[in-house]
Amino acid sequence: MAAAEGHEDSGSYVLHHLTNLKLDLRTLSIDPAAKGFWVLNLDSVIFSLLLGSLVLFVFLKAARAATSGKPGGLLNFIEMTLEFWERQVREVFPQANPLVVPLAITIFVWVLFMNFMDIVPVDLLPFVAGKAGVEHLRIVPSTDVNITFGLSLSVFILIIGYNVVFKGPVGFLKEVLTHPFGPWLFPVNFALRIVEEIARPVSLALRLFGNLFAGELIFVLIALLLAQLRTGIGGAVLSLVVGFLSQLAWTFFHVLVIPLQAFVFAVLTVVYLSTAATSHSEEH
């Protein structure tokens, strides 16, 4: 299954798998080497939007079937998800406003779907795309830092917003300057607070990215390793069998990571919003 495109050099094989399909927005041309901010990772964007739309499609379908009578299969499943997140939010963030549950569900299901793209055999879609003339394709959006930071920065903006809304601008400012060391050490307080606030979106984004990127990389490396075993007929058969089994084993392991990371991202979002809404001075 590996090295289908005939890359002899292992470094270039790995690198090929980790290069996005880039669209340079300044020249509007596909350029894998494009640098700078005005570049779009087309593959990440397309898969991210496709998966997000699929999530919305499923939920809207369930919403159309919504009934106070006996729920059908899909609706039942969606209701289970909704109930689960309503309970989570109630426990973590009792004074939550109506935005929190849809936010958590969107993050959880969307990230889950994006992560599950990792289960698709690493070379399958890039191979098909390569036949269609598309040189680079990364199909797991959550292995792209732009995607994970896109989510976590949105959460960051919401955290700041919740701070301001729940405490008032003055209360928020007062807390930033006086917590935790009192008003006389306000520069220290301020610096600490900045670090604390920035650490949250960075850790959110990098945790998801790191886990999924590592998982993806292991799939690529297993494929690469087995491709190098392939010498002669016996080697081919051996690499096929061992390759299949080791990829399967890693899939079993990775399939645990996939929902866990989606869950962690969504739960931490709720926790962060909850701490943003409650005053620090009350906690101490």
Place this chain on the structure above:
Amino acid sequence: MDINATLILQMIAFAVFVWVMMKFALPPIAKGMKDRETRIADGLAAADRGSKSLLEASAKSEEALKAARQQAQEIVGSASKQAGQILEKAKLDAESEKARIVAAGRAEVERELAQARDTLRKQVGELAVAGAGRILKREIDAKAHAELLADLAAQV
């Protein structure tokens, strides 16, 4: 791993997805769940009410049955009492009728006896007079000896 415009697009898409989720997808589902909850609660309450009213009804029917049984007992009792009374009265009536009939019969017998005695007396008197007349060969004045005759008749 360089940050680029993908980030902005992802943030916009995220905002839109959350908005659609909050506005269109989740409210009907949540409403359906809430409605179902109230329906189930209502159903359970109705079932409770039903079983309670069943209990009440069965208690009431039991009571009615008891009352009816008691009433029947009373009716039977009073009927048998009445029957006894009627029987008693009929007995009394019959008794008095018997007494009356017996008395009437006795009176009749007595009357007839008296009458027969009277007739007999009269005939004995006449016979005595006729015998005495024969003996005396003369006519006895019935009027002159009426007192004697009556006295005689009384002695017989």
